[in-house]
Amino acid sequence: MTDLHVPANDEDTGTPVPVVLDKPGTPSTPAPEAVPAEVRPRRRIRAASLRRVVVEIRQNPAYRAAVRHGSYTWGGGRILTRRAWEARTAAMHHRMMRIAEAAGNEEMVQKWEQRAYAYRFARHKRRMDLLQLAISLPKAVFTTVVAGTGVLLLIGILIAWHQHDVADVLGPLDAVIQLVAWLGFLASVIWDPLLYSLPLLAMAGAWAVGRNQRTAPTWALPADGDERDVVPDENAIMRALGKLGIPPLNASIKEGWKPRWVQPSTRSGNGWHAQLQLPEGVPVEMIADKKQILAHNLMRKPIEVWPTEPRDQAGVLDLWVADPGVLTKPVPSWPLLTEGTTDFFRGVPVALNARGEQVIGRLMAANYLIAGIMGSGKSSLVVALLLGAMLDPLVEIDVHVLAYNNDYDAMRPRLRTLVKGDDDEHVVAAMDTLRALAGEVSRRGQELERLGTDTKVTREMAERDPSMRPRIVVFDEVHELFTHREYGKEAKELALKVTKKARKTAIMLMWITPDADAASLPRGISKTVSHRVAFAINDHQGNDAILGTGMHKNGYSATTLVAGEDVGTAMAAGFGKTPGLIRSYFVRKEAGVDEVTPVVERAMKAYKSDEGVWEVPTFDVADPLTDIAAVLGHATKMLTLDVLHGLKDRNPVEYGSWSPRDLKAVLDDAGHGEYKTNGGKMHVGLDRILDAIAARDDDTLDDEDDEGGIED
Structure with missing residues (x-):
């Protein structure tokens, strides 16, 4: 090694800088400790200058274009090579x-x-x-x-x-x-x-x-973002996540984090569904809090993007992205608007989910908690539920509205009682109904025990014994009752008692309020009822008071819904295995348009026959499993295509547009599985269908216990 002194640049003050030579004539980088302190700032200046040069080069349009299109070609070649390899191998x-x-x-x-x-x-x-x-x-x-x-x-x-x-x-x-x-x-x-x-x-x-x-580096892509695509594929999702401004996520991306896709982006109903595991230090709550920015990055409105965390997959982002505008289009007409009857024990159609699939609201062994600020559309879901229940002549309905409004006036002919008002006398009437319900629940429980059954009230039992007929009791603006200075405490105790014990006795309760806080609702109501529905809510405390603690954190939040715009749209739990977005059917009752009264009149005709006796109608809301069993009849097995043709002949309105894929989806959901004979052709087995129906009936009562596991 040879030590030489070389002069500094023109900014130098004359202080020599020692340089170590690896061999004669070849200077190497000086060791940091060998550089005098007064020279080190100039080194930083040179590094900053170099960075500025690099930035200027990157900002050059011609250079960016060359890098971008070169990266497109190279990256596209790699993708095509991988596709060819995957096509030729496993x-x-x-x-x-x-x-x-x-x-x-x-x-x-x-x-x-x-x-x-x-x-x-x-x-x-x-x-x-x-x-x-x-x-x-x-x-x-x-x-x-x-x-x-x-x-x-x-x-x-x-x-x-x-x-x-x-x-x-x-x-x-x-x-x-x-x-x-x-x-x-x-x-x-x-x-x-x-x-x-x-x-x-x-x-x-x-x-x-x-x-x-978009295989080019981010800095080389067009600055105006014109190349963004409305299809939320894996690349689009990663770009959207990388621009949320979440420091831990940005740091992970800089460190080379590669997402593990639990489920790649796939078409699902009216949108796209994907699941990916988030990096350390980035819970789903962080993504949910940035929902508006995420929706903007994906070229969607906030209502069209739903980032959540699955119950059984901690740390996994479950992202559903709707097609642009699909959730702001009008909901189709209610299926029972002009014809059809229902069965209390099988539920009624009340809404569509985010994927455009019909949602059935269970009535038997169910209770509802519905909340949302004024103008959010709570009445649309309530009206659909009550009108559907009215089309079963066995059902008796009582309504207490602790306010003065006309939401239920058109239904009055079919209601057993309708009490409106927020005076003390109306609160007393509601208390009398609650006390009577507590006694009614006990009486029906004793009757079930006397009959030697510990299950539930059935339709046959209700037809045979009028005292066991299904009942629906609605308490609207219920915060007036629970916050009453004299009756509030007793009302909360009775509400919890009746809600917990009523599910087997064919008594359904509906608690409706615009206020979602601890003072307006009894503690534990949200984990006692089977169905929890949150329309537009102002804060996450109110959201969790309705849907359950931690729901906002996991992405199931109604705080991004806007009253007056997202009317009838809600985040709901209890309508399926996981919470999700629903859009209620809207049966109109306004100036010049009255769709409620004809349904009520039709319900009244079924309620009593000309001779004044009960009529038990058929149930027109399709039940695929029951219809498949009816098509099979006494046959132990039948070709899948023959079953599909039989369904279309049985109910062309419901099954006329079905394809083999639709039938397969129903069979897979029921646990039927693939069933082939020695000839290799797909069949449907009667024993498997009957087992699925029996398992579904057994699980109906268990759903409430499973969904009530969320702590308040």
Whole structure:
């Protein structure tokens, strides 16, 4: 090593800077401790200058364009190579198995293993067919040429015989030879340009794929964001997450974090569904709090984006993104608006979920807590529930409205009682009903015990004994009752008591309030009722008071809904295995339009016959499992396509548009599974359908206990 002193730059004050030479004539970077303190700031200045130069280069439009389009081509080539590899191998199957294994889904792992085996088997068969073709090809070519030549000669003989000229015998053969020669000439003309253009075409294809997948560095992409796509694929989701301004998430992305997709972005109903595991230090709550920015990044409105956390997958972001505008379009007409009757013990259609699927509101063994600020549309869900219940002639309905409004006036003919007002006398009437309900619940429980059953009231029992008929009791503006200075404490105690014990006795309660706080609701109501519905709520405390503690944190929040805009839209729990968005049917009763009164009149006709006796109507809301069982009849099994045709014949309105995929979805949800005979054709088994119906009936009462597990 040799120590030399070299002069500093023109900013230097003359202080020599020691430089270590690795070999004579080759200076290396000076050690930090060897650089005098007064020289170090100049080093930082030089580093800052270098960074500025790099930034200026990156900001140069020509340089950014070159890097962007070069990255598009390179990245697109990599993507196409990976796609080709996955198409030729079982790499995709193994990748999906790893994702399913990471998610703990053993059933999905087995399915992908079966698919991988089927793929390898089919690939082996194709290769053997190609080998066989290579062996048989010369013989096939020779046979084809000889046969073709013979046919052409036969045609030539016929032409020569007709024209009386022997020279025409070779005419067809000569024409074919000339055609082949002309095609060869045409190919020789096209071949060279095509051969030279193939690399350009390949590069253009790779560039198009890379541009679609945005494989260029972020700094090289167009600054105006014109290339954003409305389809929320994995790349779009990652870009949206990276621009939420969450420091721990940004740090993870800078460190090279690669998301583990539990479920890649796939089409689901009226939108897209994806699940990915978030990095350490980034709970789902952070994403949910940035919902408005996330929706903007995905080119959606806040109501169209729902980031949540699955109950059984901690740390996983479950993201559902609706198609643009689909959740702001009007909800279709209520299915029972002009015809049809219902069954209290099987529920009524009340709403659509975010995916556009019909939501059935359970009445038997159910209680409802409905809240939302004024103008959020609570009455739309209540009206759909009550009108549906009215179409069952066995149901008796009582309504207490602790305010003065006309929401229930059109239903008065079918209601057993309707009490309106917020004076003390109206509070006393509500208390009398609560006390009577407490006694009624006890009486019905004793009657069930006397009959030797510990299950629940059935339709047959209600038809036989009028004292066991289903009852619905509505308490609207119930905060007036629970906050009353004299009766509030007793009302809360009775409400909890009746709600807990009423589910087996065919008594359904509906608690409705615009105030969602501890003072307006009894502690524990939200974990006692089976159905919790939150329309527009101002704060997350009110949201959790309705839906349960921690629901806002997990992304199930109604705080982003806007009263007056998202009318009839709510976050609800109890209508399915997991909470979710619902959009209530709207049966209108306003100036010039009255859709409620005709339904009430139709309900009154079913309520009493001309002779003044009860009529028990049929149930017109479709139940696929029951209808499948009816189509099967006494047959132990039936081809799946025959079952589908039978459903369409039985109820063309409901099943007329069904495809085999729709039927398969119902069978899979019921746990029927794939069922093939020795012939390899898909069948539906009667025993499996009956088991599914029995299991569903047994689970109906258990759903409330499972959903009540959320602590208040």
